[in-house]
Amino acid sequence: xxxxxxxxxxxxxxxxxxxxxxxxxxxxxxxxxxxxxxxxxxxxxxxxxxxxxxxxxxxxxxxxxxxxxxxxxxxxxxxxxxxxxxxxxxxxxxxxxxxxxxxxxxxxxxxxxxxxxxxxxxxxxxxxxxxxxxxxxxxxxxxxxxxxxxxxxxxxxxxxxxxxxxxxxxxxxxxxxxxxxxxxxxxxxxxxxxxxxxxxxxxxxxxxxxxxxxxxxxxxxxxxxxxxxxxxxxxxxxxxxxxxxxxxxxxxxxxxxxxxxxxxxxxxxxxxxxxxxxxxxxxxxxxxxxxxxxxxxxxxxxxxxxxxxxxxxxxxxxxxxxxxxxxxxxxxxxxxxxxxxxxxxxxxxxxxxxxxxxxxxxxx
Numbered sequence: 001x002x003x004x005x006x007x008x009x010x011x012x013x014x015x016x017x018x019x020x021x022x023x024x025x026x027x028x029x030x031x032x033x034x035x036x037x038x039x040x041x042x043x044x045x046x047x048x049x050x051x052x053x054x055x056x057x058x059x060x061x062x063x064x065x066x067x068x069x070x071x072x073x074x075x076x077x078x079x080x081x082x083x084x085x086x087x088x089x090x091x092x093x094x095x096x097x098x099x100x101x102x103x104x105x106x107x108x109x110x111x112x113x114x115x116x117x118x119x120x121x122x123x124x125x126x127x128x129x130x131x132x133x134x135x136x137x138x139x140x141x142x143x144x145x146x147x148x149x150x151x152x153x154x155x156x157x158x159x160x161x162x163x164x165x166x167x168x169x170x171x172x173x174x175x176x177x178x179x180x181x182x183x184x185x186x187x188x189x190x191x192x193x194x195x196x197x198x199x200x201x202x203x204x205x206x207x208x209x210x211x212x213x214x215x216x217x218x219x220x221x222x223x224x225x226x227x228x229x230x231x232x233x234x235x236x237x238x239x240x241x242x243x244x245x246x247x248x249x250x251x252x253x254x255x256x257x258x259x260x261x262x263x264x265x266x267x268x269x270x271x272x273x274x275x276x277x278x279x280x281x282x283x284x285x286x287x288x289x290x291x292x293x294x295x296x297x298x299x300x301x302x303x304x305x306x307x308x309x310x311x312x313x314x315x316x317x318x319x320x321x322x323x324x325x326x327x328x329x330x331x332x333x334x335x336x337x338x339x340x341x342x343x344x345x346x347x348x349x350x351x352x353x354x355x356x357x358x359x360x361x362x363x364x
Contacts, residue, residue, distance in 0.1 A: 007090045007091075151174060274293070287304065
């Protein structure tokens with residue numbers, strides 16, 4: 001049985017790229033097909049491996065790959081995958097659009113249907129001039145048509161969260177199973193040291209809503225540590241007072257220390273899944289999170305964290321005050337987090353693929 005892995009682009013590290021790493025660890029002989037490949041910005045596990053890139057792979061284009069999004073559907077359609085029995089795609093954009101031979105099985109691990117074509121389309125055009133906005137709106141219209149059409153090329157969908165499962169059903173009218181993304185839980189450990197600070201950890205971008213965390217801690221007089229860099233940093237620094245400490249980007253060892261000693265991780269954004277909350281729980285630390293999106297799959301309200309209902313400063317402040325009256329068991333929190341470990345993910349993916357291959361063979 002010959003297997004190929006297909007991924008949108010390999011130009012930096014994120015949760016989707018960790019999924020690809022895990023696919024490659026299960027299917028070591030499988031080549032990876034992708035539009036753009038920049039190994040200098042990837043984990044060592046994605047270097048010195050067989051990667052087949054599209055005709056778009058040129059230095060200047062790799063560095064600005066998102067600008068060439070309109071060309072990606074054709075790039076994926078040009079890949080010749082006729083020699084493969086199983087195609088395992090990892091897609092939040094165009095990777096699921098590859099063309100496959102009759103009799104092959106295409107399984108798509110869907111991180112989300114295209115955000116910029118569906119739910120988040122208004123956010124992507126915000127601040128654009130009228131002409132540019134109109135052109136982008138026209139492009140998104142055609143991308144939605146292609147997105148739905150290409151979804152019919154997939155034999156089986158796997159959603160990375162219950163939230164994404166709902167989007168797949170809404171936009172593609174397709175059923176899917178949920179297999180949550182892999183988390184390197186064993187990188188993190190429980191600490192006996194209990195710090196007096198809350199923590200936010202990620203790239204500092206607007207949709208993460210770290211402004212809520214900074215304002216809530218400022219108004220409550222609570223200490224907050226912010227780890228990460230990004231375009232929102234200057235804005236957040238202006239919102240902060242002496243209780244908020246910005247550490248910028250930090251190496252893994254420092255991140256693990258702060259994660260294992262914080263009172264709780266604050267997670268005020270809405271994510272498709274959210275790896276960081278699971279990493280915090282792997283450290284035995286609870287999560288105070290906005291109760292929407294993928295976090296509903298990973299955090300148990302009252303047992304491994306606390307949800308707040310509205311994406312407002314007041315709602316987050318209420319959750320922090322409630323949290324401080326509660327007690328949490330570090331070992332129980334970590335035990336729950338281990339359900340999302342890489343080893344569990346790999347077992348579930350391997351079993352799913354084997355079942356679908358067996359079903360196909362029985363039909364034929």
